[in-house]
Amino acid sequence: VANPLRDLQTERVLRLLVDSVWDYAIFMLTPEGRVASWNPGAERIKGYAPEEIIGRHFRTFYPEKEQEERKPEHELVVAAQVGRFEDEGWRIRKDGSRFWANVVIVAVRDEEGQLIGFGKITRDLTSRRNAEAERDQSIKDLESFNYSVSHDLRAPLRAIEGFAAALGEDLPSPLSPDVREDLAQINAAVKRMNALIDHLLDYSRVSRADMEMVDVDLADVIDGVLPLGPDGAIRTAIEPGVRVKAQRSALTQAVSNLVDNALKFHKPGLGPAVEIVASRNGGNMVRIAVKDAGIGIAPEHHERIFQIFQRLHTRGAYPGTGIGLALVKRIAERFGGAVGVESEAGRGSTFWIDVPAA
Amino acid sequence: MPPLLLLVEDDDADAMLAARAIRKASLSARLHRVKDGDEAIAYLQGRDPYRDRAIHPDPAVVLLDIKLPRRDGFEIIRWMREQPAPLSRTAIVMLTSSGRSADISRAYDLGANAYLCKPTQHRELVALMTALGDFWLERCALPAAGACPAEADA
Numbered sequence: 001v002a003n004p005l006r007d008l009q010t011e012r013v014l015r016l017l018v019d020s021v022w023d024y025a026i027f028m029l030t031p032e033g034r035v036a037s038w039n040p041g042a043e044r045i046k047g048y049a050p051e052e053i054i055g056r057h058f059r060t061f062y063p064e065k066e067q068e069e070r071k072p073e074h075e076l077v078v079a080a081q082v083g084r085f086e087d088e089g090w091r092i093r094k095d096g097s098r099f100w101a102n103v104v105i106v107a108v109r110d111e112e113g114q115l116i117g118f119g120k121i122t123r124d125l126t127s128r129r130n131a132e133a134e135r136d137q138s139i140k141d142l143e144s145f146n147y148s149v150s151h152d153l154r155a156p157l158r159a160i161e162g163f164a165a166a167l168g169e170d171l172p173s174p175l176s177p178d179v180r181e182d183l184a185q186i187n188a189a190v191k192r193m194n195a196l197i198d199h200l201l202d203y204s205r206v207s208r209a210d211m212e213m214v215d216v217d218l219a220d221v222i223d224g225v226l227p228l229g230p231d232g233a234i235r236t237a238i239e240p241g242v243r244v245k246a247q248r249s250a251l252t253q254a255v256s257n258l259v260d261n262a263l264k265f266h267k268p269g270l271g272p273a274v275e276i277v278a279s280r281n282g283g284n285m286v287r288i289a290v291k292d293a294g295i296g297i298a299p300e301h302h303e304r305i306f307q308i309f310q311r312l313h314t315r316g317a318y319p320g321t322g323i324g325l326a327l328v329k330r331i332a333e334r335f336g337g338a339v340g341v342e343s344e345a346g347r348g349s350t351f352w353i354d355v356p357a358a
Numbered sequence: 359m360p361p362l363l364l365l366v367e368d369d370d371a372d373a374m375l376a377a378r379a380i381r382k383a384s385l386s387a388r389l390h391r392v393k394d395g396d397e398a399i400a401y402l403q404g405r406d407p408y409r410d411r412a413i414h415p416d417p418a419v420v421l422l423d424i425k426l427p428r429r430d431g432f433e434i435i436r437w438m439r440e441q442p443a444p445l446s447r448t449a450i451v452m453l454t455s456s457g458r459s460a461d462i463s464r465a466y467d468l469g470a471n472a473y474l475c476k477p478t479q480h481r482e483l484v485a486l487m488t489a490l491g492d493f494w495l496e497r498c499a500l501p502a503a504g505a506c507p508a509e510a511d512a
Binding site: 150156162 | 369371372375378425455456457458476478479480481483
């Protein structure tokens with residue numbers, strides 16, 4: 001009677017398995033470290049045909065310096081002692097080129113516990129390593145770019161603001177209303193440019209920098225943004241003890257941007273009235289909703305407002321840089337959450353962000 | 359002779375505005391500005407054209423930017439702290455636009471005595487210079503004086 005399980009457990013089939021593996025080098029070493037078998041993965045990764053390598057010591061795969069330090073021999077000693085050795089490092093192909101290898105060496109023993117050799121499995125991780133190196137480099141580039149932006153773009157702004165102030169002091173007083181207005185316009189433009197630089201830096205930081213998510217007490221974060229509003233303008237309803245997985249400073253920024261907007265876009269003639277509601281959202285998300293009774297947003301604009309530099313109002317009506325909501329969206333996405341809005345023109349808005357619960 | 363503030367600042371506009379702020383804050387100090395790290399070290403060593411210590415005395419406080427041509431602010435702190443007295447202990451106050459925590463830590467680690475961020479508004483710069491004069495020039499016992507400043511009569 002055919003027994004498919006047993007049929008697939010023969011030595012022949014196991015050898016066929018090893019011989020069909022293309023992605024990993026899988027081969028045996030003698031107890032002294034000479035290559036005893038060779039599979040297609042080994043040939044592909046290291047470049048040797050079986051007849052070129054079988055019988056040679058595996059130190060030949062190592063860079064010269066590591067050969068001199070007797071690193072390959074040391075690895076066998078460790079594998080024999082503890083059963084297993086794992087390492088990542090540069091290895092050398094037949095043509096002399098380097099590849100970044102993940103190497104596992106296991107001691108193979110017979111039924112009596114006698115060491116009969118070592119099994120060696122090698123993966124070529126060069127492209128992954130290169131991608132990581134590129135990513136690290138681009139983060140470094142971004143950091144130095146951000147630093148230059150904040151340093152070099154602000155210097156002329158300080159000069160413009162400073163010399164405008166100097167002009168106001170040095171001109172014969174009293175200043176004419178026109179001069180006063182001109183100076184005020186310069187100052188307003190400087191303030192706007194400073195805000196733009198701040199917000200752009202924030203945006204690029206949350207877009208690219210590493211973020212370490214920790215367990216954050218949400219009530220704490222919301223308490224931290226409350227001083228934004230005048231007394232009594234903000235009410236809160238936060239589920240007691242609710243905690244989220246987030247980066248604290250970015251979460252604070254996201255919530256404070258939403259509260260900022262809710263306070264800003266109130267109806268002319270009416271003061272702001274804002275409510276922050278936070279609770280577990282059924283599954284494993286926490287929803288933080290910021291409700292206002294302000295001017296509201298027509299549904300056709302709901303998507304656009306989360307894009308960077310998109311604004312619905314003139315700067316004169318409602319000042320802003322057009323980055324705030326884009327930043328909130330980016331932060332929520334970095335947390336593995338989402339943002340959204342429910343609103344109609346003239347009927348207030350509710351902006352929410354979902355953040356993973358801790 | 360009033361104490362000397364040595365301002366190490368490469369940006370002409372920032373230097374002019376700092377001078378203006380110091381004037382407006384009515385500090386009882388003279389200001390000398392150098393443009394880069396090499397000039398700062400030439401001044402501090404009393405090399406030409408700064409040989410005459412009657413005109414170019416040892417500074418009471420060095421106001422130091424970080425990003426400078428030739429030698430940056432960190433190199434200057436390190437160099438000063440390797441020199442014999444008085445430079446080894448001359449007060450170094452960073453005045454820079456970098457608010458990076460790595461820069462702040464590094465400046466203190468190397469031996470800076472204070473770290474000030476350049477304000478974006480001139481009004482704030484005047485306030486900062488007023489505070490700086492009050493603390494470092496009026497109330498602080500600087501190493502060169504070797505004594506506590508006399509208390510103002512109540």
